[in-house]
Amino acid sequence: MTTVRTRLTLLYAGAFVLAGVVLIALMYVYFGHALGQHAATRAAIAERLTTDFLNQPTAHAGTGQLHEALKAQFQQDRNDTLRSLLIWAMASLGIVGLGAGGLGWLLAGRALHPLQQITATARRVADRSLHERIALQGPEDEIKNLADTFDAMLERLDRSFDGQRSFVANASHELRTPLTINRTLIQVALDNPDAPRATRELGTALLEVNQRHERLIDGLLILATSDQQLTEHQPVDLADVARRVAAVSGDAARSAGVEIRTTTTTPALTAGDPVLLERLVQNLLDNAIRYNLDRHGWVSVTTGISDGHACLTVDNTGPTVPGDEIGGLFEPFRRLASTDRLTDSASAVPGRGAGLGLSIVRSVAHAHHGNVHARPRADGGLTVHVRIPASDHTTVAGQGGYPIQAM
Incomplete structure (x- = not known):
């Protein structure tokens, strides 16, 4: 993928080379015509001088051959001169074209420097806060x-x-x-x-x-x-958060006849707000427990690192979920109309939920520059996969944290 600077450089150099080729062509035609006339004039002068010198041109058979030899020599001189001119011009054009390309690269960089400043500021604003400004100085262009x-x-x-x-x-x-x-x-x-x-x-x-x-x-x-800029950026281990949330939700799972299976031995280190990340895990687990089978149901929680991301996967048995309704589950106040909940999580009160659980999961994941995807399981239930950029911190926050209320 070429940059604007590269395209401008190629445009400058191409325009210069094209103009040079046109100029060389015009010079070649002009000098060819001029040298042709010059050769004809020299041939006529040589013929006249020879005639005057011999006084009897018709008496000497070799005079015509001499004239033809002189004309051929003059024509050869003309062709050699044009060939040398063309070679010199093309070599000069190549050298000057390379210089024009380098100069065009510098000029394009200088012309695009304000745009690079705008791009850099936009990236910093997107990653940090909206308080920074470009404040570009220069002419009003x-x-x-x-x-x-x-x-x-x-x-x-x-x-x-x-x-x-x-x-x-x-x-x-x-x-x-x-x-x-x-x-x-x-x-x-x-x-x-x-x-x-x-x-x-x-x-x-x-x-x-x-x-x-x-x-x-x-x-x-x-x-x-x-959905706002995060105010907390602490190292967090999603594996530790998942273990703690699973332990807190154990009573609700047992009362619903749901088994919680955890595979969290591998650390999944990331950075962000530990409270929001705990809410993300709590809401996923709460949703998996609530919408499960009425008997012999299970929830599987898995964490790990994959492709530079801390990953959290929550699988659960449950009723069949139509594939075309998956996207709507992450919208606020959206539920599956045909799905009945079994129980509430340990942190929730009885009754119908607010329909914000998965929408909060998506918002928290996006706030941490991550993403969340869900797909229906063939045997019923859901598989929800969360990916958040990993961190290499060795000291993680969240130890001794507290479970937060799920929606």
């Missing part, structure tokens, strides 16, 4: 206008993301506070030993609804924040 437009776009994006982060923080407080108050009031009412049975049943139902709303808000907030 097309490249300067492009850089200024890019800076203006970054400014708008920066304000937009700042506003979104501010909204998430405010929404976290404004939405959680009344729900926390409601939960406290309901729990106080349920703790009253004199409360009638109908009140207790109503309070229990309201408490479950309130807790589901809390989980929904938590899931939406995590979904919003995981």
Whole structure:
């Protein structure tokens, strides 16, 4: 794949060589015509001098041969001169063409340097934050206008993301506070030993609804924040996280009659936010337990390193999943309508989920520059494969971490 600089260099050098070839052709035609006339003039002068010298040109049979020999010599001189001119011109064109190519390379690099600066800044912005600007200095030309437009776009994006982060923080407080108050009031009412049975049943139902709303808000907030730039970049071992989450989810799995199988002996080191990565594993395992077989079901959790990526694979038995519905599972609030859940994870309250589990998994994976893919198993259930760029850190975070609530 050629770069713009290479194409511009070839364009400059090609234009120069083409112009040189045209110039040489014109010079060759001009000098050929001029030398032809010059040879004819010299032949006529030689013939006249010979005639004057001999005084009787018709008496000497060798005079005509002498004239023809002189003309042939003059023509030969003309051809030799043109051949030398052409060889010299083509050699000079080749040497100067190489120099023009080198000069074109330098000029193209100088002309494209502002674009390289724009590209480098765009890459840093994509990898780090939106606070950096190009601030290109130079004449008001097309490249300067492009850089200024890019800076203006970054400014708008920066304000937009700042506003979104501010909204998430405010929404976290404004939405959680009344729900926390409601939960406290309901729990106080349920703790009253004199409360009638109908009140207790109503309070229990309201408490479950309130807790589901809390989980929904938590899931939406995590979904919003995981799409932002990561604030934590710590070494994390996905194998250690998977073992810990599997241990915490063991009670829920046993109550659903699901066996958890782990193959996590190989470290899978990566870097990122340990809390978000733990949520990713928790949601995958929670989803695999909830949507499984009603008996003799199992969940397999495997970690490892492959092609420079830390990999996590979660397989589970369960109902058959249509292949054309796989993509929709990672969209918020999307569920398989025909699938019934068996149980809830240890960190979730009973009741229907918010439908954010796999969408949070995808957002967390993308926030860590990774990806997630799912495919249906031939015998029913799903295989979900997560790949995140690996890290070579030897000290990993997450030891002694805590399980987080799944959606």
